[in-house]
Amino acid sequence: MSVISSFSPVDPNHLGHDNLSLGTEWAAPGRGEGGPASKSVIVSFGFWIFLLSDIVMFSAFFAAFQVVAGNAADMAPSFDLSNVAIETGCLLLSSFLCGVASLCANRRRLLGTEIFLLLTGVLGAVFLTLEIREFVGLIQQHQGPADGAYYSAFFALVGCHGLHVTVGLLWLGTMMAQIFTKGFRHDVIRRLTCFSLFWHALDIVWVAIFSLVYLMRFTP
């Protein structure tokens, strides 16, 4: 293994190898000894870094919201808790089904993958519909983004998450089409992995939103 991999066509110039200890070399991609990591690992790690930076961006919105909400708590509207509960349930179930879809894709089951991706998308669309309905209701009661600092911060934070879900739904549709037309090619599988990471990360952000933005309003 060690001798073969030291002459592997992947790394012809031995950039990732400790050439002095050919005999004791062990396969450790990414640690400077076994050559570069596989492409799926590199892609999903890179996407993981993007997701973390996206979460850092959300944290700035959270900080702004917390500062404003602490000073303008009396401005806050009375949110509909059952609506938030349904939204949360939709997104959580959608995240779970997305995971099941990626398991189906790993076993190269076309029908199962497409069905579970479709269910993921339907639940995401239900979430988005409920959120837009809530936004429209607020704006009609003159509690829109231009009606005070609290609402600006609220719409910026929750709206940004909703925008991410919208982009995720577009991406989901693209992935379903690509799996259908191109089959389970390595690059399509990598994109699907990135998509499911994205979808799970959106659920993590939503956990913070429903806890800190909505439920915090109801603390005694």
Next chain:
Amino acid sequence: MSQRGIEEEREGDVGPGLELEGQEDTTRGLRSYLIGFALAVALTAASFWAVRTHAIYGPGVSIALITLAIAQMGIHLVFFLHITTGPDNTNNVLALIFGVLIVCLVVFGSLWIMTNLNHNMMPMKMLMDMQR
């Protein structure tokens, strides 16, 4: 050709969200998603229960909410994103820790600075009087 070689080699590091392929790995993966889903539902229900019940001491409810939220984020990371503490996950965990550090700096730093400013700022009436 080399492309295939890379794809098949799975030793060493594992990226986030990458499952292993194969029959028993699928059942294991499904079990992991099911456990994660059940725990997440339980924690979500606990959060919604915490604000409705009067069983929790009033000022403690917000702390309960924050704790439950952090716990649920951990559940999502472990069971949905498959971030583990194994040696093949070192890079993922390091990136995560760095991300958490920046998030904490941004959130707590902003809150700290703004409360401090709030504290030190003159009441608006005094400020108005001075400008006369």
